[in-house]
Amino acid sequence: MNVPEDLKYAESHEWLRVENGYGVVGITDHAQAELTDIVYVEVPKIGTVVEAKQTIAVVESVKAASDIYSPVAGEVVEVNTTLEADPALVNNDPFGAGWIFKLKLVDGETYDGLLDAAGYAAKIG
Amino acid sequence: MPVFYSSILDEHQTVRSAAGVFDISHMGEVTISGPDAEAFLNRVLTNNIAKLAPGQGQYTLMLNENGGVIDDLIAYRTGPETYFLVINASMIAEDVAWLESETEGDVVLENKSDDYAALAVQGPASVTLLETFLGGNLPPKNGIADFVVRETTIKVARTGYTGEDGAELFLPATDGPRIWRELLDFGTAYGLKPAGLGARDTLRLEMCFPLNGSDLGPEITPLEAGLSFFVDLNKGDFIGRDVLARQKAGGVARKLAPFRMTSKSPPPRSHYPVFAGGTAAGETCSGGLSPSLGAGIGMAYLPPAVAVPGTQIEIDIRGKKFPAIVEKKPLYKKPKP
Numbered sequence A: 001m002n003v004p005e006d007l008k009y010a011e012s013h014e015w016l017r018v019e020n021g022y023g024v025v026g027i028t029d030h031a032q033a034e035l036t037d038i039v040y041v042e043v044p045k046i047g048t049v050v051e052a053k054q055t056i057a058v059v060e061s062v063k064a065a066s067d068i069y070s071p072v073a074g075e076v077v078e079v080n081t082t083l084e085a086d087p088a089l090v091n092n093d094p095f096g097a098g099w100i101f102k103l104k105l106v107d108g109e110t111y112d113g114l115l116d117a118a119g120y121a122a123k124i125g
Numbered sequence B: 001m002p003v004f005y006s007s008i009l010d011e012h013q014t015v016r017s018a019a020g021v022f023d024i025s026h027m028g029e030v031t032i033s034g035p036d037a038e039a040f041l042n043r044v045l046t047n048n049i050a051k052l053a054p055g056q057g058q059y060t061l062m063l064n065e066n067g068g069v070i071d072d073l074i075a076y077r078t079g080p081e082t083y084f085l086v087i088n089a090s091m092i093a094e095d096v097a098w099l100e101s102e103t104e105g106d107v108v109l110e111n112k113s114d115d116y117a118a119l120a121v122q123g124p125a126s127v128t129l130l131e132t133f134l135g136g137n138l139p140p141k142n143g144i145a146d147f148v149v150r151e152t153t154i155k156v157a158r159t160g161y162t163g164e165d166g167a168e169l170f171l172p173a174t175d176g177p178r179i180w181r182e183l184l185d186f187g188t189a190y191g192l193k194p195a196g197l198g199a200r201d202t203l204r205l206e207m208c209f210p211l212n213g214s215d216l217g218p219e220i221t222p223l224e225a226g227l228s229f230f231v232d233l234n235k236g237d238f239i240g241r242d243v244l245a246r247q248k249a250g251g252v253a254r255k256l257a258p259f260r261m262t263s264k265s266p267p268p269r270s271h272y273p274v275f276a277g278g279t280a281a282g283e284t285c286s287g288g289l290s291p292s293l294g295a296g297i298g299m300a301y302l303p304p305a306v307a308v309p310g311t312q313i314e315i316d317i318r319g320k321k322f323p324a325i326v327e328k329k330p331l332y333k334k335p336k337p
Helices: A029-035 A117-124 B008-017 B037-044 B089-102 B126-134 B173-190 B197-206 B241-250
Strands: A014-019 A022-027 A038-042 A055-061 A065-069 A074-079 A101-105 B019-023 B028-033 B056-063 B069-079 B082-087 B108-111 B116-122 B144-149 B152-157 B166-172 B192-194 B255-261 B273-276 B279-290 B295-302 B312-317 B320-326
Touching (some): B008 B019, B008 B197, B019 B173, B037 B082, B069 B152, B082 B089, B082 B166, B116 B126, B126 B166, B126 B173, B152 B173, B197 B295, B255 B312, B279 B312, B295 B312
Parallel strands (some): B019 B192
Antiparallel strands (some): A022 A101, A038 A055, A055 A065, A074 A101, B019 B116, B028 B108, B069 B082, B116 B166, B144 B152, B255 B295, B255 B320, B273 B279, B273 B312, B279 B295, B312 B320
16 A cells, blocks of 8 residues: 655545645545545635644545545645546545645644654554 | 445446446345245235246335335246245345235245345346356346256346346355356456446446335335336236325326436435425435446436426535436436447
8 A cells, every 4th residue: 555655644544745835635545445436526615724624625436425634724725626527536646646635834833633654554554 | 245346437337348247145035836826926016927927027016005115026937836036135024024924825935035145147248158157048038047057056037237138146055156256267258347236236226227225115106116117007906006096097296207417516326405496306315426427317206297307407415506407217328239
């Protein structure tokens, strides 16, 4: 199971890539494998302000809809619009082209609630 | 049966283009025999069982006193006085209790559900695959026949729940795992793959085949569900007949309507509100993504005036309304060669 070293992970299977005060968020390889065929992604509205662990998006597989929780607090500044035409990107490239949204991070964020790659890999066994 | 083996979409496409095999061993099997079996079955089921010659089967429904559906099933006549019923897994105990309470005359009823394993092989390649595997011609549509494969007797019925050609095989439970593996090995050359519950649901929904518990239930009559073809009001009395006769004369208050989403939307699912002309019109009873159509589809009980193909409706999906259109069944039509 793919668990890139340079990311932070929420217990609810979202990943966070921190880049200069911004955070890119998606779901992990483990999550997409459990969901299988993703057919629809409801991305957040740009400008939405969220707290950590707040529901922010929905990923729909053939079988069920799954809530996506923001790993950290922030403001949505960009969403992945290619997911509308190609939701399967979340399955095929969960850490790359399958990213879901980008947040402007809050100053002084400590990422306390998140796991590192080793911690997440241990969690998913 | 697991929800999927590889992926729901892949298994669905495989059944529509080659062949898939479903483990349907959870389903129930009941044998009914005796000189009064035909009269008994014609009294508890809606379709006319007297029309069947040995080796023929029919889709039929078991109703309660109010004309509501206890179960939908396939009944096969296996001999002059013997019948084989295949019933839904979730209803085995209830169906058997109901049938036992209603038996009259010289009738022997046996619940054989634990004795049988069952497999469904469905798809355009399935008939050639099965005829070669079994060493003989399959019975015609809705027919049933026994095949002996290396000392195992398999009942083979030319029926299915996918809209593709194929058969359902009923065999001794102890031989189930072995025949499953042999069939998969043999079938690889034909493109055969195992298919799970998820694909089973997307396939039947494309065909608008009802699912008991979602589209059918004890408060729903076969006429409301659009199944009048399988109800013979002229064969004599049967349980629920009075209610259906009144509904036929007076009209139904709601009809099962298939619909298709007309713009990009999350997949519709069951129990979502349906609106027509801005007014609440009902609730979806089934829904999901159609892999073949690439759009969301479903079914809902709607007022007859709304249930007309071509009517624009809206489905409320988690608080947002998305447009859809009422269609004629089936939602999926096989492309003509």
